[in-house]
Amino acid sequence: LDYRINGYKKWSLSNCLIYNEASNQVFDLAPVPGERKRTRTLAFGKMNMTSSSQRFSVGISGFWKLHSDELDMVLGKKGKKDRKVYQFANEGADFRWQARHILHANGYSVETNPENPQEFRYRDFDIEKTQNVMRPVDCALGMHLPSTGNPDGEVLYLNIENDDL
Numbered sequence: 260l261d262y263r264i265n266g267y268k269k270w271s272l273s274n275c276l277i278y279n280e281a282s283n284q285v286f287d288l289a290p291v292p293g294e295r296k297r298t299r300t301l302a303f304g305k306m307n308m309t310s311s312s313q314r315f316s317v318g319i320s321g322f323w324k325l326h327s328d329e330l331d332m333v334l335g336k337k338g339k340k341d342r343k344v345y346q347f348a349n350e351g352a353d354f355r356w357q358a359r360h361i362l363h364a365n366g367y368s369v370e371t372n373p374e375n376p377q378e379f380r381y382r383d384f385d386i387e388k389t390q391n392v393m394r395p396v397d398c399a400l401g402m403h404l405p406s407t408g409n410p411d412g413e414v415l416y417l418n419i420e421n422d423d424l
Contacts, residue, residue, distance in 0.1 A: 270401070278394045279391075286315055288330070301369075314328040368382055368391050
């Protein structure tokens with residue numbers, strides 16, 4: 260869990276598959292055409308529970324960053340004025356949940372591109388578009404606490420022990 264996705268002392272969902280039931284696909288990483296070999300962007304792919312490229316950490320409430328657990332980077336916009344590319348970098352865009360949709364901070368919903376179902380795009384939010392509903396699957400629930408003894412802080416996870424949470 261990377262505390263940068265959701266600030267300090269906030270609960271986050273860690274190491275999730277972000278599932279879209281309408282397309283039966285999950286968020287995945289894909290190469291960016293025309294960019295360096297290791298440059299990655301957000302895409303959709305067939306669910307593979309063991310694929311590290313499909314694991315993301317997200318916030319629960321408020322604004323948060325979409326964090327790729329494999330790359331240890333967040334989704335952001337890069338590039339020149341004439342060619343903006345959404346790729347994973349050290350700084351990223353803010354997202355939030357709205358009616359089980361993932362919305363960019365400017366209010367656009369993340370959805371699959373009907374012309375290429377493996378690509379994502381931003382479109383105006385419409386609560387009636389149930390095909391854009393996303394569901395975090397197979398996650399850990401955690402919180403980052405700053406610590407004086409550890410510069411990276413301490414990560415706490417909820418778990419069940421002796422039938423108690």
